[in-house]
Amino acid sequence: MGISRPALGLYLTATYPSVRHFIEALNGVRGLVDFLEIGIPTGNPKYDGPVIRVTHHGAELKGLEAVKVVDDYGRYSRVPVLMGYVADYVDSLNEAASVARSVNAVSILFPDLIFDYPELIDRYVEVMVSNGLRPSFFISSKTPYKLVKRLSEYNPLFIYLGLYAATGIKLPIYVEQNVATIRGIVGDTFLVVGFAVNNPDMVKSLIKAGADGVVVGTAFIQRMSNLESALSLLKWLRGGLP
Numbered sequence: 001m002g003i004s005r006p007a008l009g010l011y012l013t014a015t016y017p018s019v020r021h022f023i024e025a026l027n028g029v030r031g032l033v034d035f036l037e038i039g040i041p042t043g044n045p046k047y048d049g050p051v052i053r054v055t056h057h058g059a060e061l062k063g064l065e066a067v068k069v070v071d072d073y074g075r076y077s078r079v080p081v082l083m084g085y086v087a088d089y090v091d092s093l094n095e096a097a098s099v100a101r102s103v104n105a106v107s108i109l110f111p112d113l114i115f116d117y118p119e120l121i122d123r124y125v126e127v128m129v130s131n132g133l134r135p136s137f138f139i140s141s142k143t144p145y146k147l148v149k150r151l152s153e154y155n156p157l158f159i160y161l162g163l164y165a166a167t168g169i170k171l172p173i174y175v176e177q178n179v180a181t182i183r184g185i186v187g188d189t190f191l192v193v194g195f196a197v198n199n200p201d202m203v204k205s206l207i208k209a210g211a212d213g214v215v216v217g218t219a220f221i222q223r224m225s226n227l228e229s230a231l232s233l234l235k236w237l238r239g240g241l242p
Contacts, residue, residue, distance in 0.1 A: 003158065003190055006207045006241050007034035010234065011083065011194070011217030013055035014038050014066035021224065022060075023069065028227055032234040037109065037215060040084035040096075041066050047085075047111045047138075047162075049195075051218045063088070064096060070103040081136060081157065086110035086117050086124070093124065097131035107157045111138040114147070125154050138162065141178040148185050158190040158213065163197075163206075176209035183210030203240025214240075 003009075010033040015022045029036075039045075041059035045052065059066055067082060082096075082105045089096045089110075100108050110117075113124060114137060128135045134157040139148055141161070151159060161182050163175045179193055193206050194215030203214045216237055223230035 003035050003213060005190070005212045007192075007213035008203070008234070008238055008241060009033055009035045009037060009192065009194070009213050009215040010220060011037040011039060011052070011215055012221070013041055013052065013059055015041065015060040015069060016055040016058055016221075017224070018060045019069050021227075024227060025224060025230070026070070028231050029234060032231060032238065035213065036080045037083045037217075038067060038070065038080055038105070040064060040082055040088075042085045042088055044085065044087070047115075049218060051221055055221060064099045067099055067103055080105045082108045084108060084110060086113045086120060090117070090120070093127040094131070097127050097133055100133060101131055105133070107134045107136040109136040109138055109160060111160075111162075113137070114139060114143060114151075118147075121151075136160065139182070141175075141182075145185055148182060152186040152189040156189060158192045159186055160192040160194065160215075161211075163193055163195040176205055179206055179209040179211050197237070200237050200240030203237055204242070207240070207242060 010029055012022065012025055039056065041056045041062045045056040061069065070080065080103065082100050084096065096108055107128065110124065113120060125135045135154050136157045137151045138160045161179065183191055190212045191210065192213040192215060193211040194217065197203060197214055197216050198219040206214050220230050220233055223233055
């Protein structure tokens with residue numbers, strides 16, 4: 001399964017702030033987003049910003065048990081991708097892949113894979129493919145271009161470019177140029193961008209620069225106490241898609 005172009009994606013940490021609220025959010029965003037990233041709660045979300053770190057620590061369930069509620073409480077059909085830290089699954093990649101498949105996910109994205117465990121890249125791809133999933137890769141603007149090109153040759157579901165140093169934290173960086181550069185390297189590979197996306201003009205600018213999909217996370221999570229407000233944000237952001 002692929003993702004339609006252009007696309008709006010949403011990140012949610014599984015079972016935050018509770019199982020009930022998480023499932024309500026999943027049901028509420030139907031038709032508003034084109035794909036989902038479902039975070040696997042971890043004790044050390046070191047590449048996430050302060051808002052999303054709180055969701056990891058505040059999730060009602062932890063680890064893969066949190067993800068399983070997607071199956072227990074109803075599947076979400078709009079291309080779910082699990083997002084976790086490979087540090088938690090170095091010795092249990094097959095278990096993680098099995099859970100992903102059981103909840104109808106199509107990939108597991110590990111943001112620490114390229115930076116902290118590059119020696120596991122081939123093993124990760126092997127496990128994804130052998131379990132009927134597709135690999136996905138997280139990179140930054142500082143990832144060597146030769147490596148970015150290599151990743152694009154694994155036929156990934158997508159390559160995710162982090163626009164800033166951490167989720168939800170916007171810095172004075174000309175991100176559009178970074179997007180255009182990576183677009184030129186990865187060819188037709190689906191290119192997702194995210195971190196601090198919070199208005200339709202930014203969505204429009206990133207798609208124009210070469211992104212195929214844009215992910216929102218922090219801005220939605222900050223509004224989750226009022227789900228209607230959070231859903232209105234997604235409707236507003238969709239206005240930036242061509």
